[in-house]
Amino acid sequence: MDLTFSEQETAFRDELRGWLANNRPDVEPTEAGEEAHYERRRDWQRRMYDGGWAAPAWPTEYGGRGASLTESAIYFEELGRARVPLPVNVLGLLLGGPTLMVWGSDEQKERYLAPILSGEEIWCQGFSEPDAGSDLASLKTRAVKDGDGWVATGQKVWTSGAQHSKWCMLVARTDADVPKHKGLTYFLMDMEQDAVQVRPLRQITGESEFNELFIEEARIPDANVVGGVGNGWKVALTTLMNERAGLGFALQIRLRALLDDVIAIAAERGLLEDPRYADALAELHVRCESIRLLAWKGLTDVERYGQPGPEGSLVKWLWSDTNQRLTQLAVDIVGADALTIGASWSYELLRARGNTIEGGTTEVLKNIVAERVLGLPRLKAAA
Amino acid sequence: MDFGFTDDQRDIQRTARDLLGERATPARVREHAEARTTDTALWRELSELGWPGIAVSEEYGGQGLGQIELSILCEELGRTVAPVPFLPSAMAATVIEHGGSRELSERWLPGLASGETVGALGVAIDGVADLVIGAPEAQVIVLVEADGSARALAAEDAELTPVASIDPTRSTASVSAEGNGEELPDGCVGLGRALISVSSELVGVCDRALSMTLDYVKDRKQFGVPVGAFQAVSHRCAQMLLETEKARSTAAFAAWTADADPERLAEAAAMAKAAASDAGRDVTAGAIQMHGGIGFTWEADVHWLFKRAQLDAALLGGAGRHRARIAAILADRLGASATA
Numbered sequence: 001m002d003l004t005f006s007e008q009e010t011a012f013r014d015e016l017r018g019w020l021a022n023n024r025p026d027v028e029p030t031e032a033g034e035e036a037h038y039e040r041r042r043d044w045q046r047r048m049y050d051g052g053w054a055a056p057a058w059p060t061e062y063g064g065r066g067a068s069l070t071e072s073a074i075y076f077e078e079l080g081r082a083r084v085p086l087p088v089n090v091l092g093l094l095l096g097g098p099t100l101m102v103w104g105s106d107e108q109k110e111r112y113l114a115p116i117l118s119g120e121e122i123w124c125q126g127f128s129e130p131d132a133g134s135d136l137a138s139l140k141t142r143a144v145k146d147g148d149g150w151v152a153t154g155q156k157v158w159t160s161g162a163q164h165s166k167w168c169m170l171v172a173r174t175d176a177d178v179p180k181h182k183g184l185t186y187f188l189m190d191m192e193q194d195a196v197q198v199r200p201l202r203q204i205t206g207e208s209e210f211n212e213l214f215i216e217e218a219r220i221p222d223a224n225v226v227g228g229v230g231n232g233w234k235v236a237l238t239t240l241m242n243e244r245a246g247l248g249f250a251l252q253i254r255l256r257a258l259l260d261d262v263i264a265i266a267a268e269r270g271l272l273e274d275p276r277y278a279d280a281l282a283e284l285h286v287r288c289e290s291i292r293l294l295a296w297k298g299l300t301d302v303e304r305y306g307q308p309g310p311e312g313s314l315v316k317w318l319w320s321d322t323n324q325r326l327t328q329l330a331v332d333i334v335g336a337d338a339l340t341i342g343a344s345w346s347y348e349l350l351r352a353r354g355n356t357i358e359g360g361t362t363e364v365l366k367n368i369v370a371e372r373v374l375g376l377p378r379l380k381a382a383a
Numbered sequence: 384m385d386f387g388f389t390d391d392q393r394d395i396q397r398t399a400r401d402l403l404g405e406r407a408t409p410a411r412v413r414e415h416a417e418a419r420t421t422d423t424a425l426w427r428e429l430s431e432l433g434w435p436g437i438a439v440s441e442e443y444g445g446q447g448l449g450q451i452e453l454s455i456l457c458e459e460l461g462r463t464v465a466p467v468p469f470l471p472s473a474m475a476a477t478v479i480e481h482g483g484s485r486e487l488s489e490r491w492l493p494g495l496a497s498g499e500t501v502g503a504l505g506v507a508i509d510g511v512a513d514l515v516i517g518a519p520e521a522q523v524i525v526l527v528e529a530d531g532s533a534r535a536l537a538a539e540d541a542e543l544t545p546v547a548s549i550d551p552t553r554s555t556a557s558v559s560a561e562g563n564g565e566e567l568p569d570g571c572v573g574l575g576r577a578l579i580s581v582s583s584e585l586v587g588v589c590d591r592a593l594s595m596t597l598d599y600v601k602d603r604k605q606f607g608v609p610v611g612a613f614q615a616v617s618h619r620c621a622q623m624l625l626e627t628e629k630a631r632s633t634a635a636f637a638a639w640t641a642d643a644d645p646e647r648l649a650e651a652a653a654m655a656k657a658a659a660s661d662a663g664r665d666v667t668a669g670a671i672q673m674h675g676g677i678g679f680t681w682e683a684d685v686h687w688l689f690k691r692a693q694l695d696a697a698l699l700g701g702a703g704r705h706r707a708r709i710a711a712i713l714a715d716r717l718g719a720s721a722t723a
Contacts, residue, residue, distance in 0.1 A: 001392075001451060001639050002385045009384075070384055267717045278710035285709055286633065286654045293632040297386040304387060314625050363614075369624060370617035374597055379612040 003296075005074070012056075012071045013078060019051055020082040034207065038088065038164060045087035045119035054117050055093045062101065062113045069303050073249045073296070080253025091161065092116035092123030096169055099239045103186070103227035112167070112188070124165040126156040126189065126213060127236065134364045136171075137180045137233060141215060143172040143187065149221040150174070152189065156213040158358070162198045163211060165191045169239060170220075171232050184232030188224040195219065205350045206341075248315050249299075252291045255323055258348065259288050262326065266333050280329050287322045291315055313373065317365045320355035327352040386635065388455075395437075395452055399459040402432075407463035409684045415466040416551040416687060421520060426467040430498025435469065439476050443492035450576055450641035453477075454583035454634065461587030461695075464687045466552040468501045471517030474580055475502025475525045478573030479535055487535055487565055491523050503558075504577055506699055510560040516698065518556035519545045526560050527699075531571045536564025550690040575652040576641050578699055582634040582652075582659035585695050589627040589662050592670035592688045596620060599674050610675075619673060623666045630655075630662035650712050653705040660702040663692035 005013065025044035029036040048054045057072040058064025067075065079086060087093055097116045100108055115121035132139035141154025152172050162168070168189040175183035189196070195218035200208035227235035263281055271277040298311035327349040331338040338345035356362040370376040388396065406425050415422050429435065438453040439445025453473060460469050476495040479487055494500025503521035505512030512526050524541055527533040540563040548555040597620060600611030610616050637651035667689040671678040678685050696702070
């Protein structure tokens with residue numbers, strides 16, 4: 001056991017810290033318009049790209065730094081510590097790019113990777129559907145062969161950033177006569193066509209991170225099939241595995257920052273001496289540290305043994321529950337600001353309710369832990 | 384960064400698990416628990432193997448290994464609820480070695496390391512400590528007061544009243560020191576390490592409670608299916624794993640800090656004890672519940688784990704007390720950065 005960084009990892013961290021000390025995103029625009037906020041984050045990615053920090057985990061041949069898993073985790077920890085946003089094209093950088101590196105043709109890598117990195121072309125993820133959430137493989141959007149391409153029709157939901165996106169990672173059914181996991185194909189769909197309509201979904205926070213996609217005979221050329229026709233489930237799993245690995249780190253460090261804020265406010269108001277708040281905050285501190293340790297353990301297990309231990313599914317579960325407890329406790333400690341529209345604490349309170357749903361509901365995570373980690377039998381779903 | 388054990392540590396773990404799997408079988412533990420006796424044959428064997436002195440310096444006759452190795456043994460002994468005074472003796476040795484004078488170490492550590500001497504550690508209020516584990520067998524007793532001061536005294540200088548606790552796998556007594564014994568100048572440092580040892584034992588208790596539960600719910604059928612297929616059951620099992628891993632990760636971190644990053648020891652030990660105390664109670668309670676009616680019977684072995692967890696959770700302060708300690712550390716840190 002050695003919980004310190006190697007010399008190389010420390011050098012990586014120090015270089016990034018140095019860069020972040022000299023490079024900050026623009027100040028947040030005061031007016032509420034979502035466009036202005038989005039542009040600010042797009043500029044920020046551009047600056048990170050120019051500094052060589054948009055995607056350090058990408059191999060050097062694609063413009064990254066070939067960072068190790070540990071260095072990549074350090075990257076997210078440092079962004080969190082510096083309290084700067086993630087690059088805006090996070091889905092392209094963390095999901096789309098790495099999926100293409102595994103499954104894409106040379107032409108696809110040549111065409112798509114560079115604009116993901118620079119933020120020139122934003123990506124979104126067309127997986128979930130109104131009737132295919134946790135049971136993703138039952139999705140109904142279909143694509144039919146037509147000449148040298150495909151025609152896709154269907155509906156997607158929870159599509160983050162679709163209104164800004166050029167490309168959609170679309171999973172569609174291309175063969176209805178085979179078992180549900182086998183008839184899927186992974187496409188890159190051009191979002192800039194009339195056949196694709198984006199309708200923002202208003203969340204309980206009042207903002208619209210997510211969208212519905214209405215796809216009515218959208219054209220997709222053969223060249224935009226990733227990983228072969230009928231192989232979509234496997235390609236999609238690559239994307240989903242990347243989703244759990246990278247983001248986890250950014251999230252735990254964000255939780256840490258929020259907790260530090262609440263502790264500071266509690267101390268200011270003398271509430272750290274109140275046993276009720278002291279107990280609740282200390283418990284959150286223990287959970288936060290435990291999440292950090294479990295996240296690191298999961299990652300170093302992958303580095304050493306090639307596969308994660310049971311920690312991966314536990315980290316997301318524990319993180320989402322802890323963030324909800326934290327933001328709820330903040331209502332008692334922070335007071336009115338946590339219930340006032342426009343205040344960051346009220347936003348965090350509401351946004352946290354999505355944490356136990358997005359990226360795998362807690363109930364599904366418990367099933368995964370029970371079946372895959374504990375080896376418990378699976379109850380056949382009612383027909 | 385590496386959370387894994389070294390090859391040597393893995394060997395210690397494997398050897399300990401194999402040995403205890405043979406010697407501390409459920410039947411043998413039950414025999415001693417029902418008779419409320421220590422397994423002296425096992426204690427002798429462990430002593431010959433050098434277990435009690437694993438973390439005691441070589442100059443005092445120990446093996447000179449660290450808290451990580453000690454924690455590995457604590458976890459394995461917790462897993463089997465072995466009826467031997469290992470934990471109290473090891474805790475007394477750490478507090479004496481890391482907090483006591485040289486003379487005190489010379490007097491007690493060689494015996495504690497060889498297993499010829501048994502030690503005990505208790506938290507006292509004005510010199511009186513309740514439920515001190517191992518005290519009836521001990522030749523040396525360390526008492527720690529709430530203000531952090533500590534004293535070590537020979538058993539004959541203390542007034543002992545044996546008490547039968549709910550955990551019959553070890554002996555307990557209330558101890559009154561009456562100002563006798565020798566003051567330890569630096570009791571807090573050793574106490575942090577002692578907290579980690581208890582936490583590691585609790586991790587072992589949790590791990591065993593979960594694995595017994597999994598065996599049971601995979602086997603027990605109702606409505607034509609193993610009950611482990613029902614989400615009400617499987618999700619509780621998943622919750623038990625989450626609690627166990629939370630305790631394991633914080634205990635492992637604390638064990639590492641003890642030797643590698645002592646400045647963080649106090650905080651890490653408090654975190655480990657808070658997490659392990661809660662996990663110990665919840666996971667063993669879950670084990671009884673998931674066993675259904677069987678789990679409530681004397682015949683099933685899950686109750687030994689629940690009882691051990693209850694005593695360990697309370698030992699050296701429960702989760703609430705250690706969270707209060709963590710809050711104080713967080714407040715100090717804020718104060719320090721504000722004045723810096």
